[in-house]
Amino acid sequence: MTVFAQPASLKRPAVREHYEDTILNPVDLVNHADLLDAQVLQSLRDLFPSERAQLWGVTPGVGEANLPQIRKMRAGDVVFFSGNKRLYLVGTVALTWHNPALAHRLWGVDEKTDQTWEYMYALTGVRGIDFPMEEIRSLLSWKPKRNVQGFVALHETDGAILTDLVGFDDSAQGSPPPGPKDPSPPPFGPSDAAAAAQRRAEQGPLKKALLPGAEGECALCGRTLPRAFLVAAHIKKRAACSEEERWDLNNVAMLACLLGCDSLFEHGFVTVEEGGLLAVSPVAAGAPAVAKYIDEHLAGKSIAWWSTEREKYYAWHRSHTFQRGALTPDQVNT
Structure with missing residues (x-):
């Protein structure tokens, strides 16, 4: 691609x-x-x-x-x-x-x-x-x-x-399949290794802050699930966060379940509006299984995890990741 x-x-x-x-x-x-x-x-x-x-x-x-x-x-x-x-x-x-x-x-x-x-x-x-x-x-x-x-x-x-x-x-974008796997892939370069180490350094404290016990609640669907079915999902993509934002452990991320909510948020099928109401992308209607999941578990939800401190991260997700239609020229020009 x-x-x-x-x-x-x-x-x-x-x-x-x-x-x-x-x-x-x-x-x-x-x-x-x-x-x-x-x-x-x-x-x-x-x-x-x-x-x-x-x-x-x-x-x-x-x-x-x-x-x-x-x-x-x-x-x-x-x-x-x-x-x-x-x-x-x-x-x-x-x-x-x-x-x-x-x-x-x-x-x-x-x-x-x-x-x-x-x-x-x-x-x-x-x-x-x-x-x-x-x-x-x-x-x-x-x-x-x-x-x-x-x-x-x-x-x-x-x-x-x-x-x-x-x-x-x-x-999912129609790109051709990859060629034969290189049996001797190049090792991480210094910057890659440093970034991987930094992610590992953040993940432990992040998940501990969000999930101190054996169970936790998905911030989107609200279901209480065992630890293995929950991830610490960045609201604002980690790569776009400043160093200060990456360590804002109580606000930059949320618990999301692996039963569907994490992927839906990650790929912009749902987002959280200012005030906490969950919004659904119009593209979800084109995927019946996705639309069914959203209707059963997410439609009409008010997200308790939303707060004024977290709003800047949700605002980033709405403007960068959420799948909305083409903007009008007036919306772009503002």
Whole structure:
């Protein structure tokens, strides 16, 4: 899986219009069947039974500078949209194809380059996020003024950090299976070893603070369960926490059960609103077994673990991990 950064500043009127026309309002494929190759149209219909899809595209660039990056993109890759000094949207690539005529119909041409966004892709699992660039620079150890300047495949490590923060599961994104296992994997580097040691140092006190006895209560579903079925789950992803936050043992984490609640929170199917009411992502409805579990164990819950001291961590989860739909330009611009 490759992770891409897609510049798309909604402060630019043309970009805002394109975003509203083909992301906020999915494209009706039937209306454009005349310009779609038969094989591409069938693939889109197979992927999107409603025959409506969220589409975006990339221009060739001056001197075809974008082509080396574009040629890396495959179904299952992840794209982060960048603009307004933040990453504000993420989705998974469902299909890629080349179609200048359709791109011209949907988006016209870029006045600066006289090119259209002809290298097209359809997205699935689109969700709004709020990652300020200051936070991205810190997390990825970028230089203080670095921004996403062009359509680009991110370094593998940077992509892994970002997808982990939004709760993407590589195996669920359509990525190809891994190749043969290297019988002699490289050892941890110094930074990896230090990070692993730090996590181990934190985990003991963290779990002891949350679960001093043989049983504990899941913060989400409220069931009392044996210790083996509960984990100390970070409300705000550990990788995004400051050193002070990582040791805020009474607030940065919560007990979550391994019977479903931990994974649902980790992957953004549920979150906790300010005040403690549990919120359910609209994407849960597309997974009947998930929706059934939520309906039986979580729907309508008021989370007693929520507090004003923990709210900043829950607020981070809502803006970074919770699976909500694409944000409106006004929501991104605030």
